Amino acid sequence: MISKDTLFIVSLFPYLGFLWFITRSQQMPRLGLIGFYMTLVFVGVTIPAGIYAKIVYGESLANVDWLHGSAEFFLTLANILVVLGFRQAIMELKRSPQEKS
DSSP states (O other): OOOOHHHHHHHHHHHHHHHHHHHTTTTSOOOHHHHHHHHHHHHHHHHHHHHHHHIIIIOGGGOHHHHHHHHHHHHHHHHHHHHHHHHHHHHHHHHHHHHHO
């Protein structure tokens, strides 16, 4: 059986490929792209936070509310940036036909 840690590590490769392709395409709204990269920051913060929770509290990250909430803040920030990036792109698309006429 595959462990959750192995599955987590393996799942990073498709996500890194996704980031590579959307960055190269240059069609992703910049703010949205930053949001997708912020997801990696979330992962980078969550791993040490989980280790800290296990060592200091003897619990999983999910059971240490203040630490879990602090790590989840980065995921929330990433999601907000993605939404704002796409919102901005949609608003620009709606404006552009009016500017052409």
